[in-house]
Amino acid sequence: xxxxxxxxxxxxxxxxxxxxxxxxxxxxxxxxxxxxxxxxxxxxxxxxxxxxxxxxxxxxxxxxxxxxxxxxxxxxxxxxxxxxxxxxxxxxxxxxxxxxxxxxxxxxxxxxxxxxxxxxxxxxxxxxxxxxxxxxxxxxxxxxxxxxxxxxxxxxxxxxxxxxxxxxxxxxxxxxxxxxxxxxxxxxxxxxxxxxxxxxxxxxxxxxxxxxxxxxxxxxxxxxxxxxxxxxxxxxxxxxxxxxxxxxxxxxxxxxxxxxxxxxxxxxxxxxxxxxxxxxxxxxxxxxxxxxxxxxxxxxxxxxxxxxxxxxxxxxxxxxxxxxxxxxxxxxxxxxxxxxxxxxxxxxxxxxxxxxxxxxxxxxxxxxxxx
Amino acid sequence: xxxxxxxxxxxxxxxxxxxxxxxxxxxxxxxxxxxxxxxxxxxxxxxxxxxxxxxxxxxxxxxxxxxxxxxxxxxxxxxxxxxxxxxxxxxxxxxxxxxxxxxxxxxxxxxxxxxxxxxxxxxxxxxxxxxxxxxxxxxxxxxxxxxxxxxxxxxxxxxxxxxxxxxxxxxxxxxxxxxxxxxxxxxxxxxxxxxxxxxxxxxxxxxxxxxxxxxxxxxxxxxxxxxxxxxxxxxxxxxxxxxxxxxxxxxxxxxxxxxxxxxxxxxxxxxxxxxxxxxxxxxxxxxxxxxxxxxxxxxxxxxxxxxxxxxxxxxxxxxxxxx
Numbered sequence: 114x115x116x117x118x119x120x121x122x123x124x125x126x127x128x129x130x131x132x133x134x135x136x137x138x139x140x141x142x143x144x145x146x147x148x149x150x151x152x153x154x155x156x157x158x159x160x161x162x163x164x165x166x167x168x169x170x171x172x173x174x175x176x177x178x179x180x181x182x183x184x185x186x187x188x189x190x191x192x193x194x195x196x197x198x199x200x201x202x203x204x205x206x207x208x209x210x211x212x213x214x215x216x217x218x219x220x221x222x223x224x225x226x227x228x229x230x231x232x233x234x235x236x237x238x239x240x241x242x243x244x245x246x247x248x249x250x251x252x253x254x255x256x257x258x259x260x261x262x263x264x265x266x267x268x269x270x271x272x273x274x275x276x277x278x279x280x281x282x283x284x285x286x287x288x289x290x291x292x293x294x295x296x297x298x299x300x301x302x303x304x305x306x307x308x309x310x311x312x313x314x315x316x317x318x319x320x321x322x323x324x325x326x327x328x329x330x331x332x333x334x335x336x337x338x339x340x341x342x343x344x345x346x347x348x349x350x351x352x353x354x355x356x357x358x359x360x361x362x363x364x365x366x367x368x369x370x371x372x373x374x375x376x377x378x379x380x381x382x383x384x385x386x387x388x389x390x391x392x393x394x395x396x397x398x399x400x401x402x403x404x405x406x407x408x409x410x411x412x413x414x415x416x417x418x419x420x421x422x423x424x425x426x427x428x429x430x431x432x433x434x435x436x437x438x439x440x441x442x443x444x445x446x447x448x449x450x451x452x453x454x455x456x457x458x459x460x461x462x463x464x465x466x467x468x469x470x471x472x473x474x475x476x477x478x479x480x481x482x483x484x
Numbered sequence: 485x486x487x488x489x490x491x492x493x494x495x496x497x498x499x500x501x502x503x504x505x506x507x508x509x510x511x512x513x514x515x516x517x518x519x520x521x522x523x524x525x526x527x528x529x530x531x532x533x534x535x536x537x538x539x540x541x542x543x544x545x546x547x548x549x550x551x552x553x554x555x556x557x558x559x560x561x562x563x564x565x566x567x568x569x570x571x572x573x574x575x576x577x578x579x580x581x582x583x584x585x586x587x588x589x590x591x592x593x594x595x596x597x598x599x600x601x602x603x604x605x606x607x608x609x610x611x612x613x614x615x616x617x618x619x620x621x622x623x624x625x626x627x628x629x630x631x632x633x634x635x636x637x638x639x640x641x642x643x644x645x646x647x648x649x650x651x652x653x654x655x656x657x658x659x660x661x662x663x664x665x666x667x668x669x670x671x672x673x674x675x676x677x678x679x680x681x682x683x684x685x686x687x688x689x690x691x692x693x694x695x696x697x698x699x700x701x702x703x704x705x706x707x708x709x710x711x712x713x714x715x716x717x718x719x720x721x722x723x724x725x726x727x728x729x730x731x732x733x734x735x736x737x738x739x740x741x742x743x744x745x746x747x748x749x750x751x752x753x754x755x756x757x758x759x760x761x762x763x764x765x766x767x768x769x770x771x772x773x774x775x776x777x778x779x780x781x782x783x784x785x786x787x788x789x790x791x792x793x794x795x796x797x798x799x800x801x802x803x804x805x806x807x
Contacts, residue, residue, distance in 0.1 A: 145588070149595045197575055246783075256786035257795070259522070259575050260731065263724055264779040271776035279770065406579060442595040446716075449587030453580050461566040461577035 121470055127413065131459060133466050135411060135425075138454035145450060149442050156436060156443060163435025164428040169315030170435070172303055176319040177401075178420075178427030179384045182326035184405025185423050186333050187378035189414035193337055194370035195350035200247060200262030201378040202402025203269030207243040208379025210273065211235030212386045213281065213291055213393035216298030225387075228297050233325065233383055240379015241372040243269060248371025252364040258371075266402075274395060281393060290394035300387040320388035326423075329377060330416040336373070337416075346370055378402060400449075407452045410460040426452070493752050495636050499710065501748030502640075502647040503528070503702045503719075507726035508733065508740045509647075509654050510698025514560075516658065516735060517691025518671040518798040523563055523578035524699050525723025526585030531556045531703025533589040536603035536714030537596075539610045539707075548610065549643075549704045556700025557693055559585075564692040568685055571802035582723075590716040601716035603707070612641035612709040641709040643701060650698070654737040667691055671796035674803040684803045699723075728782035731793045747778045 121130070143153035164174045184201045191198035198204075215232040247261035277289040286292070300320045307314040337343040349356035349366045357363055385397045404426055411425070412418025433448040458465070507524050514521040531552035539548025559581055566577040593601035620638035623630045658664035670677045670687045678684050702722070707714040725747050732746075733739030754774040785793055 145591070149592070197573075199575075199579065250783070250787045254787040256783070256788070260727065261783055261786060263522070264728065264783050267721060267724065267779045268776045268783075271772040271779075275770050275772035278772075403579075403583065406576075410576065444591055444594045444601075446587045446590040446594070446601075449583055450591060451587075453583035453587055456576060456583065457566070457580035461572035461574075461580055462570055463572065464570055 121467075125470055125473075130463070130467070130470065131411060131413060131418070133470075134458040134463060135455060137466065138451060138458045141454050141458075142447070142451045146443060146447070151440050151443060156440060159439045160432035160436045161428070162432075163439075164432035167315070168307075169304070169317050170431060172314065172317030172319035173431040173434075174319075174424070174427040175303075175323055176317060176384070176389065176427070177430040178423045179319065179323045179326045179388075180381045180401040181404050181408050181423035181426045182330060182420055183377050183381035183384070184401050185408030185412060185419040186329055186405075186416065187374045187376075187381075187402075188405045188409035189412065189416070189419050190333060190337070190377065191370055191374040192409060192414045193343075193350050194346045194366055195353065196248075196251070196367065196370055196374075197259050198244065198247075198262055198371065198374045198378075199259055199406065200244060200265045200269075200375070200402070201381075201405045202398055202400070203262070203266035204240040204243045204375040204378035205381040205398045205402050206266075206269045206273050208236040208240035208375075209382035209386055209393050209397055210276065211237075211239030211379065212382045216294045216387065217281075217291060220295040220297035220299075223297050225297055225299055225301070229300055229383070229387060232298075232387060233380060236379040236382045237376035238379070240382075241376040244371045244375020244378070245368065248368045248375075251371075252367035277393065277395065288394070291392050294387065294391045298387055299391055300383070302388060318385075318389035320384070322384040322388050325380065325383070327420070329380065330420050333377075333419075334416040342369070378405070404452060407455045407459075411455055489756065491631050491635050493749070493756065495639075496755065497745065497749040497752040498636060498640060498644060499748075500751045501745045502644040503705050503710070503722050504726045504729055504747055505647045505740065505744040506643075506650070506698050506702035506705065507723050508729045508744050509650050509737060510695040510702065511726055511730045512654065512658075512733075512735060512737060512740060513667070513691045513698070514695035515730065515799055516671045516796055517667050517688045518674060518796055518801070518803070519564065519567055519688055519692050520574045520800045521560075521563060521578055521692070521695055522575055522724075522727060523559070523581030523585075524695070524702075524726055525719055525721065526578075526582035527556050527559045527696060527699035528703040528706065528719045528723050529585040529589055529717070530559055531700040532707035532718055533593065533603070533703075533714045534700075535704040536606070536707040539606055540604050540713075543607070543610050545610055545612050545708055548708050549612075549701070552704035552707075553697050553700035556698075556703065557696035560692045560696030560699070561689070564689050567802065568688045568692075571804070574800050574802075586717060589714070593714065593716060603714040606708060606712045608712075610708070611712055612643055612705075614639045614641055615645075641705070643705040643709050646701065647705075648741070651737050651741045654740075658737065663690075668796075671798055674798050675806070678803070678805060684805075688803075702726075725778050728778055731782055731795075732785055734793050735796060750774055750777050 146153040146156050163170060165171055187201045188198055212232045212235060215235045219228050247258050247265055250256045250261055251258040281291040282289050283292045300322055302318055302320045304314040304317050345361045346366055349361055353363060381401055390397055408419055408422045408426055411422040429448050429451055433445050436443050437445045507528055511521055511524050534555040535548040535552035538551035539545055563577050563581060566572040567574040590601040597603055617638035620634040624634045666682055666687055670684055674684045706718055729743040729747055732743035754771050757769045
């Protein structure tokens with residue numbers, strides 16, 4: 114993957130370029146807002162206030178951010194191995210099945226702090242299993258991982274609807290969802306904990322899973338930059354031929370990277386199912402698997418970047434919901450538009466503003482011959 | 485099963501095949517030129533919105549179709565700019581276009597028309613309604629062949645006939661014209677095409693532009709032929725089924741007809757099978773299994789268990805001219 118561009122100093126490469134690309138996305142989003150006939154600056158203020166204006170709002174923002182850290186890390190890990198895992202949505206969905214099975218079986222008997230670790234393991238295993246097949250098919254049979262993971266998203270959705278409608282739905286329920294988890298299947302929310310201490314903090318769903326997400330981010334950093342496997346993975350992602358020549362097994366890297374990626378995506382289910390809705394239903398993933406793509410691209414696949422951009426998308430999701438109340442003409446679809454623009458500018462058009470940078474940054478290193 | 489039911493399933497198969505076929509042929513031009521396009525779904529959605537909105541404001545289905553094609557081309561050029569000129573990641577660009585379409589059409593639809601994102605209901609004059617082919621009524625009572633002609637071949641909107649006619653046309657363009665030869669070559673070995681003095685960039689832009697035209701036709705079909713308005717996310721994965729069909733067809737136009745008809749037939753089959761029982765066993769047929777079958781079939785095919793699907797060799801890779 115030789116890029117025929119001169120490398121910028123690292124502060125520009127890692128700090129300024131992503132910021133410029135994200136700002137470009139937001140400028141275009143602002144133009145869309147103006148086009149609809151609303152004031153973009155006012156919309157921005159409402160959005161920020163909606164996301165960070167009160168403790169309750171902040172907890173909502175953190176709740177969304179928690180989910181996005183998992184799915185963002187999932188995409189990032191696969192990126193390091195040169196794989197584009199678009200299947201986070203399906204892997205999170207199937208991960209939810211693992212959570213549901215553990216919670217439905219044990220929530221009557223055991224306290225949440227025993228059920229939760231088991232559910233986390235189950236979610237990771239189920240998510241990893243769903244990512245294993247595309248990974249194995251890519252490694253062994255050469256089928257393109259992008260296409261297979263897209264197909265697996267659709268297959269996951271059909272399978273989960275089938276399971277919900279025919280197996281997991283209680284007879285009394287109207288919609289396709291499992292029964293509600295008892296106390297043993299509920300992870301404590303920050304708002305509830307503060308309430309117990311006498312602080313009014315609303316009823317936002319941010320919960321202890323946040324710390325699991327941060328631990329996962331640390332774990333990914335450790336894995337990618339401080340282990341032999343991480344080194345092999347990055348080598349393989351940078352140049353598969355060089356990796357093969359160095360004796361690194363492409364099958365092992367591809368399959369393991371996809372297992373880790375799928376496991377991370379699957380854990381997203383814990384946050385929303387045990388921390389918020391307390392059941393398995395059709396739309397608990399709410400597109401978080403796809404947001405992960407934008408989060409990973411914007412965070413340049415580094416855990417710190419992923420956590421920061423997950424936070425930004427948390428702000429967008431929560432603030433966007435508030436915005437659609439205050440400005441009814443700006444519906445929540447605006448979030449999807451911004452998400453798309455971030456993917457476009459930070460991903461596909463990442464080199465668009467690069468020539469501009471050469472004016473600002475003195476004396477770039479000379480262009481290396483593209484191999 | 486009753487013969488009438490068979491006819492009605494085949495009839496709806498034809499209707500459901502048309503948009504998949506149009507999208508699939510569009511993808512064929514793009515991918516044969518070496519530009520992967522997973523943004524077809526999004527372009528269809530944008531085009532459907534343009535068709536629904538313009539047909540409503542102008543009262544003309546043809547203007548709606550024109551708008552759909554223009555919008556399809558515009559977003560193809562965006563994809564082309566990102567992946568050919570900027571040499572960005574083609575898959576990421578396609579993903580971005582899909583999300584942009586899902587978000588922007590719903591956002592604008594809700595802001596402008598206030599009907600939950602739908603465009604206003606169209607009168608029949610502003611739509612492509614069913615055509616009755618000559619002689620369809622006359623032969624209706626001829627046993628077997630009569631209903632086949634009047635019920636299945638006749639009675640579709642003009643875009644359905646365009647879709648099916650586009651199959652031999654595409655075959656002719658790809659395999660019998662100079663442009664087609666070059667288009668196929670640039671998807672396999674752009675360096676050779678470049679050495680021969682033919683512009684790789686121009687050919688690839690041509691490929692993605694034609695893809696935009698087809699995505700436009702497919703989107704227009706959804707909004708102003710199959711339905712009478714645009715609704716958010718109305719493409720509902722058709723673009724992805726088309727991509728699957730393209731792989732199934734091994735990037736061949738005649739294969740595309742077979743693959744898309746198979747997938748259209750499976751979709752048509754899911755409707756009457758809803759809640760039906762497998763005779764003798766008393767099991768209910770899970771509709772979800774039929775809905776998922778195109779995707780499962782594609783995965784199995786991609787894995788090389790039923791024949792090998794080999795994509796154009798230079799697909800997905802930007803061309804960097806040698807200096």
